[in-house]
Amino acid sequence: MVLSDEATRFVRAAGPEHTEVQERMAALARERRFPNIGPDAGGVLRMVARLTGAETVFEFGSGFGYSASWFLRGGADRVVLTEFDEDELERGEEFLTEAGLADCCQFEHGDALAAVERYDGPFDVVLVDHQKERYEDAFHSVAPKVAEGGVVVADNIMYGPIDFHSLLAHMEGEPRAIDIDDEPSRGVACYLDAVRDDPAFETLVLPVGSGLAVSTKVEETGDRSDPVDT
Ligand SMILES: C[S@@+](CC[C@H](N)C(=O)[O-])C[C@H]1O[C@@H](n2cnc3c(N)ncnc32)[C@H](O)[C@@H]1O
Structure with missing residues (x-):
């Protein structure tokens, strides 16, 4: 966990509760040691869906439907x-059926990067939560399909199968901070560089759950001049 233990406890104590079906999803995740996004990051997904009035959400890596349940x-x-x-996707369909939510879901078995090609968008919210070394590819494939005002959220920015300290050094400008063989950390670093360099998006990192990068699409093209400078 990236926050101090007490700050994490505070966020959890003040954060949203699971529904009954989400509690069973979380129990299965604990049993299988499956890395779902958790209730605090889930609360961010719920908020982003609410604030964007999301009609369509696209997820890269859905597991058994826990993150989808928050959207x-x-x-x-x-x-x-x-x-x-x-198997995970089928279990997700069962859980979401039990929650009375399956009619709002489209289940795509296979590679998320192939699936996204079959959709034109617009997507109001996107979750990037699959192989870390493919995060940047996911962003480039989906960015043109994100609605203006839409949001891309990526998980495991600060915690998970990545090396926090080498990523921190990278973000602070240290050259070659990340080991050449550390593909997940390199993947997250490349993702952060890509979203932060894209002038169509505004990005910040929230130290919630495993760390979320939240990128809002502020315009369709990349020729925005920052009003602060004008
Ligand atoms: C971190 S888990 C997702 C957790 C889920 N978003 C949640 O919070 O419940 C990552 C999942 O992505 C799946 N995955 C990884 N790469 C994928 C890809 N290229 N296409 C589809 N699924 C992928 C894995 O099988 C795994 O179930």
Whole structure:
């Protein structure tokens, strides 16, 4: 965890509670040691869906539907779930059926990067939560399909299968801070560089859960001049 223990406890104590079905999803995740996004980051997904009035959400890496359930709690009309583990996706369909939410879901078995090509968008919210070394590819493939005012959220920016301290050194400008063989950390670093360099998006990192990068699309093209400078 990236926050101090007490700050993490505070965020958890003041954060949202699970529904009954989400509690069973979380229990399965604990049993299988499956890395779902957790309730605090889930609360951010719910808020982003609510604030964007999300009609369509696209997920890269859905597991058994836990993150999708938070978008749906935030009022999203439709979530496209992608997952290359068929058993996980089927379990997700069962859970979301039990929650009465499956009619709002489209289940895509297979590679998320192939699935996104079958959709034109617009997407109001996107979750990037699959292989870290493919985060940047996911961003480039989906960015043109994100609605203006839409949001791309990426998980595991500060915690997970990445090396926090080498990523921190990279963000602070240290050259070659990340080991050449550390593909997940390099993947997250390349993702952060790409979203922060894209003038169509405004990005910040929230130290919630495993760390979220939240990027809002502020315009369709990349020729915005920053009003602060004019
Ligand atoms: C971190 S888990 C996702 C957790 C989920 N978003 C949640 O919070 O419940 C990552 C999932 O992405 C899946 N995955 C990884 N790469 C993928 C890809 N290229 N296409 C589809 N699924 C992928 C894995 O099988 C795994 O279930």
